[in-house]
Amino acid sequence: MDMKLSKTFSPIVALLVNLLIAFVAYNISRIEFILENLSYFSEHLSFSYLLRMFGGGYMFDRSAIVYSNALYIVLMLLPFWQKENAVYHKLCKWVFVVVNSISLVVNLCDSVYFPYTLRRTTTSVFREFRNETNLGDVFWGEFLVHWYLVLLAIVVIWGMWKLYYMPKTNVKEFTKRSEKLRFAGVQLLALVICVPLGVGACRGGLETGVRPITINNANQYVDRPTDCAIVLNTPFALMRTIGKDVFTVPSYFKSEQEAAKIFTPIHKLTPTGPFRHKNVVVLIVESFGREYIGGLNKMYFGGKYKGYTPNVDKLIEKSAVWYYSFCNGRKSIDGMPSVLCGIPMFKEPFVLTPASMNNYTSMAGLLSKEGYSTAFFHGANRGSMGFLAFANKTGFQQYYGRQDYDADPRFGKGKDDDFDGHWGIWDEPFLQYWCTKIGEMKQPFMTTCFTVSSHTPYIIPEKYKKVYPEEGIVMHKCIRYTDMAIGKFFEKASKQPWFKNTIFVMTSDHTNLSDHQQYQTDIGGFCSPIIIYDPSQELVKPGMRNGIAQQIDILPTVLSILNYNKPFLSFGCDLMTTPNDDTYAVNYLNGIYQYVKHGYTMQFDGNKVIGMYKLTDLLMKHNLVGKVKEQVQMETELKAIIYQYMYRMVHDKLLAK
Known part of the structure; x- marks a missing residue:
């Protein structure tokens, strides 16, 4: 190829x-993501499995790169010889480096956020935290802890800048x-070819x-x-969830x-x-995950694991608890509708979807009609988390x-000393x-409190730092x-005249950092x-x-x-009257529905069962799909739950008629 012809193709190269x-x-x-969260993956990783995931990751990276670099691609292939100059290509270089630096930083940040969600971040995160004013503090706290990610970002961005390949063309050469x-002509042809190739890259194929x-x-x-989090990248997860309809009614039933x-969420x-x-x-x-509570881990560790919750352990001794609980x-915003409304999280947090505008109520709404006074308590700013x-x-x-x-x-004494x-x-x-405020409520009352301290950036009051030092x-x-705060709450509550006439329920909004596989x-x-x-x-x-x-x-x-006698909606069951073998749990993770029943965890991708694990298989090493007689029944039941959920979300049927 002669020199002039090579310069013709230089922008394409x-x-x-x-x-x-x-x-x-x-x-x-992606490699950093795995290393940052290695404890979540190390048990089952192999070289061949990594190759398969990295191979799958290529398809999602390809899509994200074409989406995010679309402007850059067009700028490079515009069929105008006048653009071939140092200033223009310096502009193209800046566009490329800035866009891909943002993608890099987003991916690195999500590796830190992953342990809280077990999935790549989607656009719902912007709605989730839109009312927060403290995110800067949280960001800088994580920034200091994960300084090595900052260093990595600087090195990679510097590498992109230094390795960037400049076209070897100049407008003066076209005489x-x-x-x-x-x-x-060559540029135009390349641009025309790029259009279907780019569409195919974004779509995942042109077949x-x-x-x-x-x-x-x-x-x-x-x-x-x-493991989907390894295959995916965060820019793709963000771009593919912009403005998307979350709920569609499947065709499982007519x-x-x-x-x-088979299943109805309407309880009578x-x-x-x-x-x-x-x-x-x-x-x-x-x-406040189950992992931290010694009293709920005796079946796994016997007396060897004391946990970190001596006060809650004492409460458990006087309470009804379940061998398996989920x-x-x-996320915090998943916990609210689950605990108070009986509505689980499928696909995206319910309160961040258009379906949140439907008509629905909660335990507070139902009991207020029975003459209850109701109050919600949350130690954060008004409006926090919605x-x-x-x-x-x-x-x-x-x-x-x-x-x-x-106030x-x-x-508070008019100050902010306890913030x-x-x-x-x-x-x-x-x-x-x-x-104290509960004691001022008119009985009967229904009240909920959502705590805040057991959360990133993982700090406790100065006076307790020597009492509760770093461990694990x-x-x-x-x-x-x-746990200490909960113990003091129950100590004070037990002395109140309303105490023995009260049913207490305690749960967590979700789980958090873990050190047990x-x-x-x-x-x-x-x-x-x-x-x-009780x-x-x-x-x-x-x-x-x-x-x-x-x-x-x-809720049920x-x-x-309480001997409630009116119909209401909940996707859960009444634990007081439902036989143990008929109790169940459902959740959703990275496109997979999980259904726990009959001593098994079933995984369903919306079309077929892909996993079946005994609950006693604690590390989920033995997939028994197709080998368990309960699988067909469980699949049918889960399909009915999903259908009811989607149907009622789409058609605004979240109230019992």
């Missing part, structure tokens, strides 16, 4: 070389009309019948849903009536007597947050405030502090406590029960205890 650099940057961030036309790839497609390259023969309880006007107190403890989501809007929507009559605590002369500097009021003083992982000292599996990441405490022991007998419990069971269970 430069484009291909630079896009290859982008692929390298994506794979560097003949034929040379100009040839250059323009007939191929639908644009989504996050769910990552499951074809992995053995378990959690009608809702047909699905209802059979009371054993008149309505009991018992008070109801629900404590949702931030990130949360229905991985909890104030949620409380108003679902029937809470009062809301108390950080500002209300500070109370008995506690943790990041999220809200420390758990110890805020739970004392909650207990950074979360443990926070768990010990919050059995809690890092697909189902282990959803292990949360479900604790129901101080009178007349309605709820203490003890470990052999069934399965989940957050969405709390509490209403059953």
